[in-house]
Amino acid sequence: MLSDGAFYVLSVLAVASGGLVFVFDSMARATFSLLTSLLCVAGVVILLGLDYLGIVIVLMMTIEMAIMAVFMIMYMMNPAGLMPMTMVHNAKGAGLICGVLFALLVAGIFLAPWPAIKGRPPEDVTMDLGLSLMGPQMLTMMTLGMALFATIVSSVVLATRRGRYDRLGDDLDAEAADDPVRGGVGR
Amino acid sequence: MAESASLWSILALPLVLGAFAVGAATVDARLGPGSVPGPGREVLRLLVQQRRVTNAADQLLLRLGVTLLPVAAVLAAVVVPFGFTALSDLPDGIVWFNAMEALAWAAVWLAGWGPNSALSMIGGYRFLAQGLAYEIPHMLAITTAALGAESLRVGAVVDAQSGLWFAVWMPVAFVIYLASALAMAFWGPFDQPVGSDVAGGAAAELSGVDRILFLGGRWLLLTVAAAAAVPLFLGGGHGPLLPGWAWTLIKTAAVLALLLWVRRRLPVLRMDRYMEVAWVALTPLAIVQALVVALVVLGR
Known part of the structure; x- marks a missing residue:
């Protein structure tokens, strides 16, 4: 029950902060919004019982995003990502591709013949x-x-x-x- | 074997950690030249201070950064046992500790970026460079402790030191850990991210409650780094006569005292210089130390 609730909260947060990456007009905010999304994914992985992998995702992604923030800001054209800038290019085309891809993935989740659980989950x-x-x-x-x-x-x-x-x-x-x-x- | 703690210790953990940090800050202020105000007076002064507002600051990221720093320190302390009891003795406690200290990277950078001020941002960037320099030898050092215990559980690392302390037969890893404890809390010889040459760096524009959280979080981080050295290298709660919790307190206080002393003895290091030392000297040394420990463990 508790883990169900945590799963839904983390999932919504992950998708929402992932979406915000394209809404923000600041390189720093976009990067840390992406980090929030990835940390929520790490929480979901921990909920699956994969503690080690979840914690490693937190470790790797935090360091990676912190460093990425530096590089993204450094390499952006027009004063080096320090000014407000849009996060999307070719908005219509990209939106179309992403929408179709998302629909395909969701359809895959619901249509795939998932195997039924046999026995109990392994210890480790x-x-x-x-x-x-x-x-x-x-x-x-x-x-x-x-x-x-x-x-x-x-x-x-x-x-x-x-x-x-x-x-x-x-x-x-x-x-x-x-x-x-x-x-x-x-x- | 470490036991898991009761619920009330969720409240006790930040208090104990905070008390230790305030104690260390008080001692440090007393040792300071002239009349440096102690942490109590400084907190009161900052509480009544008017908040400094900078032009076009990113308030959201600034607040996030200054809040994240103390939160990350307390979360890192969750796996550090008090005596033989940790708040949560996670099976991957050492990785958890490392992940939480990595959050401090993000926190300092955010606090430096937020105020939209050049000197703050330089401070934040300096901490990332420092992180890149200290993190690899640091990770190898704590991995060596895990390797010696053949477990990532902090409780198991303490158990493995009921005889010989890891500090005795992994001296290189211990020294590297202590150096990176200072670097992690950007303190003493590693305080360039908030250095006086950039007018306070990442903390330059912080005032009022923001400043309390940021600098307090830094003290908490230093305390946690010192406290984690005890279970990782100094035998945790093991010791003669006294109970486990007393030994934890004594050893943590001793490590903190050493870190305070180092700050007064060593000049501030330039990060480009430390980077070269870390990558050319410390990383190979840490790998050799890990190799020696691995061979000993294989031979047991």
Whole structure:
């Protein structure tokens, strides 16, 4: 009963604050409205008995949205997201696409032949979810994780403006690195 | 084994935490140079102060930020056991603690953004940079404590220290935790987000009740960070003669005293410098510490 109520409250809040993202005219408000929506989703995940996943969603999304606020404001054209701006482009087309997609998803929820509950829920829901999602594909997932990480590192290396030759000279034999900002480890 | 607490402790938790924070603030004011007003007088002064209004401020986000800071601190304290009893000994308590302190990132940024003032915003941005610097070694440090206990439950971490304290055989993780406790509460050597070089940074435009909530929330955050060091690294309520709650109080007070002392001994660190230290030195050290603990746990 209590969890039913919490589910409905959190769901309505999640959808409402998700919708507000497109209504607000401030980058900061839109970002934190999105964060509110995601925190409500985390609450729903916790209600499903997946405490760990729910709390990790809170942790990851809070940090991610806080950092995203900085980047969004920094990279916006026309004084850097500090001024009021609209959050939508191509409003009619986007509205149409989103409306059709939402209708399709809702229809899917009601039309899908959901399996009936057999037996009781497992003791550790998170463990079971993890096994059924990743169990047989653990090697694939580990490889994929390493590949993604390598991609991040190499794209940073490719994108960085100053490499080691700029810092330590052509023969990499400079005594101290030539950095625009001094300080840090032993300099 | 940690037991779950009764309902009245929901009310007691903020009070105990608040009392500790006020105590620490009083001691800090007494140690201060000249006549720094204690927290009581300062709160009274702020309560009667006229609220400062800035042009085109985002009041909603400002209020959200200043309120979120103390709320996040109290929510983080939910999993910290008093003696052997936590308000809620969640199975993922350590992740919960980390998630709540992450809310402080959002809170400080919001409080800096809200007043529509350049110096406040610089303060808020500084805290995000600081968060990026301290969070990775910090996460690795608290993960190491969880690894030593083979559980994310704070109660289980306390149980695992009935013999040897984690601070003894995970010294690197403990020191990194203490440093990040200061950084988390943007306090002492890490107070650049509210630094005097930017006229108070994120707190520059805060006045009246807003300022009480924000600076009070910062004290609460410092207290919670110190209190969480006790179950994570200092054996929680374990100790000879005295009962568990007394040991928790003594150890928390000792950690807080250490943090107060550090503030008076160390200069304020520039964030770009700390960033490099955190990523080039502390992160590898924390990983090596976690590896050592993992090998010990595997060998048991």
